[in-house]
Amino acid sequence: MADPTATNPRKIIHIDMDAFYASVEQRDRPELRGKPLAVGGTRERGVVAAASYEARTFGVRSAMASVTARRRCPELIFVKPRFDVYAEVSRQIRGIFADYTEAIEPLSLDEAYLDVTGVESARDVAQQIRARIRAETGLTASAGVSYNKFIAKLASDQNKPDGICVIPPGAGARFVASLPVKRFHGVGPRTAERMAALGIETGADLAAQSLAFLEAHFGSFAAYLHGAARGIDDRPVRANRIRKSxxxxxxxxxxxxxxxxxxxxxxxxxxxxxxxxxxxxxxxxxxxxxxxxxxxxxxxxxxxxxxxxxxxxxxxxxxxxxxxxxxxxxxxxxxxxxxxxxxxxxxxxxxxxxxxxxx
Missing domain, CATH: 3.30.1490.100 (DNA polymerase, Y-family, little finger domain)
Incomplete structure (x- = not known):
């Protein structure tokens, strides 16, 4: 079980590559390193697919209109995406994961869950994986380590870029309580707006609500929210899961x-x-x-x-x-x-x- 009170909690690692598309482009084109870069297009209705950390300091973000990004950062360099290259690098990274566990659940090209329950130190495994990714691909990754998927994913974003965050079982609920609900996995902008209208802004606000209240407002999503607000998430890492439409x-x-x-x-x-x-x-x-x-x-x-x-x-x-x-x-x-x-x-x-x- 992924309940923090369980006697043998899982050990879950969430690996998230740092500015993946943009970092690959900077790796392959040394003249772009250290410069504000956007993967996307410059045409009138173009959008930013990914932004380097140098571009992010100017407020450039993914999904931003290219014209807006250019206005915020006049020196912004645009490059077209190369999904074939990103897919090949992703396969290389997953090969590294496979040296540590068979329980790998990819979420996209640049992130995945790993279940390493049984190892002595999940932190050490995460650090070894990050070191190998850097050595073998020239890229950096951030990691979240915890006893369930929900908190591991939140933790991987905590110390980006090129960082690690470990949340042990006893600290899960406290960690979640301090975060804005808009950071919760599965809570999109529309759900966050609905929550705000109900006075729910943080994990602590969410934990204060009863399951019946959440069911009345969020239907089948309520059970997940109720557990997540308390640091509980029983979803297993699903290796070889079937992708459905x-x-x-x-x-x-x-x-x-x-x-x-x-x-x-x-x-x-x-x-x-x-x-x-x-x-x-x-x-x-x-x-x-x-x-x-x-x-x-x-x-x-x-x-x-x-x-x-x-x-x-x-x-x-x-x-x-x-x-x-x-x-x-x-x-x-x-x-x-x-x-x-x-x-x-x-x-x-x-x-x-x-x-x-x-x-």
Missing amino acids: VGAERTFFEDISEPAALAEALERVLDALMERIERSESSGRTVTLKVKYSDFRQITRAKSFAAPICERVLIGEAGRTLLAGLCPVPLGVRLLGLTLSSLAREEEEVAVSQLGLDL
Whole structure:
């Protein structure tokens, strides 16, 4: 059990690469090291897929419009993403993980859970893994070490970049109590807003609520929230887990036909999809847009990537690109949907020619 009161708690490590895409680019192009860098595009509607730590000091963040990023940092250097390279580096890193445990649950190209229960010191294992990643790839990683997945993931973000944070069983609830709920895995912007309206801003605020109260406001998500606020998370590390499609859709009270209104509606669908992706810890290679017209005719359009993705900036850009390709719409739209799916196992990578977005 991942309850902190258990006699033999698990030992879980969450490894999260530091500014992964941007760091790979700086590693491969020495002239970019130490400079503010954004992986993305400079075109008018371009977005930042990843930002180096030098760029972050200017307020540049992933999912930010490229024009805004350039305004904040006039010296910002843009490079196009190379997902085939990122996927290959990710495979190299997972090979390192495999030398320490078979219980590996990848979340995306740049992060994974490892169950190392049974080793004498999970901290030492995490440090060895970080040292090998640096030596063998030239990149840095941060690690969170704890007795369950929820706290290990929070801990890996605590001392970034190139840091480690260990939260032992007796300190889990206290650690969680001090954090804003918007940092909790699975709590997206919309859920955080709902919580704020209920006076729930921190882990301590959440722990003060009864399970019945949380069920009334958050449905099936309540049990997870109730336990997490107390430092409890019983989810196992799921090695070789089957990736399932995750989707969200919205039916409108009135048909929509204006491109601007459709784009705004798509953002709301994207909000819902990202919360579900966060909660299910899913990633996939294909983004599918579903459109149902006023005459109930339904069409889908899809865009694929070379490797699994879970980032909002990439999924959102794919959805917007697919929607733009259908405008102007022949009839009013009564439903929009977005789905993220994985159609192949990790080792069966699709061709590099399917890199997807021209960011």
